């Protein structure tokens with residue numbers, strides 16, 4: 001499948017590597033295709049390309065949105081036409097940082113990034129997922145004690161089925177569809193809890209799991 005990754009940060013690069021290794025064709029969208037930390041892309045040139053945000057969005061049959069939240073509004077305005085009718089996976093967290101570098105949500109409770117992305121991309125099918133895990137563990141997550149859970153939400157069932165298949169291919173075995181895109185209001189604060197746990201326990205490799213008796 002041809003997949004657009006809108007964003008060339010840690011998440012965009014990790015997903016690009018993982019998806020190329022799973023034999024997908026990927027284009028990473030960025031403002032600067034000559035960035036030093038994207039040099040490795042050349043090694044995979046038959047399956048991995050670089051382009052502008054709009055070129056990547058046009059290339060992908062599905063797209064993954066992985067940009068800093070403060071840039072999302074502008075980036076979405078650029079790529080909206082190219083994403084019409086397509087599935088868009090929203091990995092973003094709407095974070096801002098206080099003067100001590102502590103992350104906070106820009107908003108929550110009554111609106112979420114997932115919903116705003118869906119409102120902006122009214123002709124696309126937005127699925128929120130992968131926002132509660134470190135980029136290093138998004139593909140082939142391996143944990144010694146049990147299986148991590150990956151939540152997802154979105155308004156279009158067929159889009160969620162498709163992304164559930166993609167997550168399975170990426171190594172996720174416990175995928176939980178928690179409902180419509182408004183459930184992003186639950187998933188985005190979960191990212192702050194994930195960060196809090198990481199700071200307290202000095203780890204960035206943890207993930208959420210749900211136990212049933």
Ligand SMILES: NC(=O)c1ccc[n+]([C@@H]2O[C@H](COP(=O)([O-])OP(=O)(O)OC[C@H]3O[C@@H](n4cnc5c(N)ncnc54)[C@H](OP(=O)(O)O)[C@@H]3O)[C@@H](O)[C@H]2O)c1
Nearest residue numbers: 007008009010011030031066067068071092093131134135
């Ligand atoms: N890091 C994680 O482990 C993790 C885990 C889950 C979710 N997330 C979320 O995933 C998203 C991506 O995170 P990240 O850590 O990969 O990197 P990031 O630093 O949050 O975002 C990097 C991307 O944002 C773009 N960007 C930044 N400022 C911009 C601007 N003014 N205009 C246009 N584009 C701009 C960059 O564009 P260029 O390509 O042009 O540089 C780059 O593609 C974020 O929303 C983050 O909260 C991160």
